Amino acid sequence: AQKVTQAQTEISVVEKEDVTLDCVYETRDTTYYLFWYKQPPSGELVFLIRRNSFDEQNEISGRYSWNFQKSTSSFNFTITASQVVDSAVYFCALSGNNQGGKLIFGQGTELSVKP
Amino acid sequence: DTEVTQTPKHLVMGMTNKKSLKCEQHMGHRAMYWYKQKAKKPPELMFVYSYEKLSINESVPSRFSPECPNSSLLNLHLHALQPEDSALYLCASSQERVAGGSGETQYFGPGTRLLVL
Numbered sequence: 013a014q015k016v017t018q019a020q021t022e023i024s025v026v027e028k029e030d031v032t033l034d035c036v037y038e039t040r041d042t043t044y045y046l047f048w049y050k051q052p053p054s055g056e057l058v059f060l061i062r063r064n065s066f067d068e069q070n071e072i073s074g075r076y077s078w079n080f081q082k083s084t085s086s087f088n089f090t091i092t093a094s095q096v097v098d099s100a101v102y103f104c105a106l107s108g109n110n111q112g113g114k115l116i117f118g119q120g121t122e123l124s125v126k127p
Numbered sequence: 128d129t130e131v132t133q134t135p136k137h138l139v140m141g142m143t144n145k146k147s148l149k150c151e152q153h154m155g156h157r158a159m160y161w162y163k164q165k166a167k168k169p170p171e172l173m174f175v176y177s178y179e180k181l182s183i184n185e186s187v188p189s190r191f192s193p194e195c196p197n198s199s200l201l202n203l204h205l206h207a208l209q210p211e212d213s214a215l216y217l218c219a220s221s222q223e224r225v226a227g228g229s230g231e232t233q234y235f236g237p238g239t240r241l242l243v244l
Contacts, residue, residue, distance in 0.1 A: 045230040055215055057235035064230060103169055107230055115233060117169035
């Protein structure tokens with residue numbers, strides 16, 4: 013079975029703090045892809061990153077960084093020096109090579125960044 | 128340009144109405160998706176079209192009827208909805224949906240907020 017767990021339902025930080033959003037996944041597929049999406053209050057899901065199961069290199073994009081560890085089945089997302097505009101719900105998602113392209117979403121983490 | 132557009136942004140309808148949601152993409156993508164999202168929940172997949180053919184129907188009630196007139200357009204026809212169908216309806220597209228494959232990034236539109244009275 014495929015499953016994505018985002019244990020943190022809500023996180024609240026003060027602007028400029030660093031924050032890490034956790035994502036743990038389960039899959040029996042040998043090839044799979046992991047994604048992070050951001051959903052601001054407007055509703056649109058904004059694609060942030062895609063990582064395949066063979067590429068464990070960490071990635072940094074500006075204030076965003078991702079840590080992929082197959083050994084712990086985790087794909088965590090860190091925002092450095094958070095800003096109010098980072099306030100949103102963040103979804104981690106999984107797509108396996110035997111799932112026909114379906115995205116399995118975690119329950120989401122609602123991040124609130126206060127000024 | 129990764130853009131998926133959806134109309135209308137908001138829709139209020141009675142249980143006896145017939146309405147349609149529209150989605151359009153001009154990225155040359157060949158797979159398109161409808162999702163339903165309730166408040167505080169992740170999106171739930173409803174339908175997938177691949178190369179303009181319906182390839183996945185996640186046991187959605189027949190009061191929801193999808194249509195893919197061409198590779199750029201996706202409609203969702205609504206009829207005799209129930210109040211519990213009130214939700215955010217999201218459309219997405221991806222480059223292609225390879226049978227048995229995975230990994231294509233899905234790009235989402237801004238959604239239609241539907242209220243059924």
